[in-house]
Amino acid sequence: MNAHRTLALSHLKVDSTLSEARTRLVDDVSLTLYRSEVVALVGASGSGKSMTCAAALDTLPPGVQKVGGDVRLDDTLATPAKLRGHAVASIMQNPRSAFNPVRSLNDHASESFRALGVPKRLWRERILEAMTSAGLEQPQTLLKRYPFELSGGMLQRMMIALALASGAPFLFADEPTTDLDVIVQRDILDLLERLKTSHGLGILLVTHDMGVVARLADRVLVMAQGRVIEEGEVETIFHRPQQAITRDLVAAHLSLYAHKEAL
Template sequence: MQKAKTLTIERLNVVWPHRDHSHRLVRDLSLSLRAGEVLALVGASGSGKSMTCAGALDVLPPGVIRSSGRVLIDGQAVPGAGLRGRIVATVLQNPRSAFNPVRSMADHAREVLRVARIDPAMDSAAMLDAFAEVGLDDPAHVAGLYPFEMSGGMLQRVMIALALLSGAPFLFADEPTTDLDLLVQARILDLLADLTARRGLGMLIVTHDMGVVARLAQRVAVMEAGAIVEMAPVAQIFAAPAHPATRELVAAHLKLYEGEPA
């Protein structure tokens, strides 16, 4: 089957109904992601970045609803249940909370492989290959480990391996390095960049860190108050940000490096 080439979120609205009025958390948001590119979705905390991903995949918190909008894959509308784990894989910001604490890494991998409809006879080889590809030493040993036996960096690598096992052509990475130390952050970013390039994945990376944007992205969509207020190539975002929200993000990033040697 031919791999999907374009994912489009069209006129997405996410609403939290509350008493006599509703709060629109995402407002008429539209964007497209192509296979082989990294699109960064950036903005201050509370701007609606994570809600955009959750709304697109129909995994919103209780009480929050997608009031309108749809996701298109190569022009065809696909419901959230048809996207998750098959067309869109996810990598989350807190890997420890994403794993069942009483199931081993091999258990998690087998569940992904069942969803991906991989031949069960190939399960072990596929799992070990994926663990090795993301840089986990001794994949057979890792397969038998439980979440409490692993570091945050190891768990994040397993989560990326599970995304690869799914065979999904698109990846939503929601603040994938937030809870990791700086050295592990750099290694995870290098891994994501390498895998995206080699496998031709389309990645939507949600972040407030403009350093991550500069490292990974080709295009940037800036959110404020639930809406995209600017979208441009990454070089333009840093060289000539047009919207005040974008200018604030870039200025805050540059201020971190004031006084450092060139």
């Protein structure tokens, strides 16, 4: 794993260029992610969470453009090509859509190692070790399987294994448990928490689920209309929210889970 300690997104700005009147989708967003911590980016649907991550990695969709800001690793300016896969791995909401159904898991691992320029002699040991760390049993057998033969939870673990195998010290996790049933959700959140400590991963967790935030996050940034409107330690966000939007997010969570301790 490479040795970077911090990932800093500074003053990111993203515009939609679809109409003549440009619309700002991400407006001056800055955040610093340290190793061995989970920062949650929360906010309503459309508040700009995913666009912030995509702007950092230069994976914005067509019709959307980064118009300002930069990303640094330990204070050194980093290009998106240096970040993607090498320093920052990504996992997404729907693991099934991230895999090609007609290619084996081994093919997927080989392809990602090839893209990262990892010497071939290291591939097998690296992926087997990463799969074991991601809680996948009998990895040798599993590597021969095709994505359609695996459950959503196993595919999410495989996506996490590919992230670990890349050696990237930071992970962008965009709604990583949304499509999974509650038992599998809990297992994946437990796994991410373990990896934060065992692998020193710095995790940027994109979610609108305050239950996931309460379970996993150390710090929280709340976004609305493309801006960060509040940030703080997770306890502060839950117990002393300052902004009305943050209070609403916490209140909605409490109304669903009022019978339990919120945090």
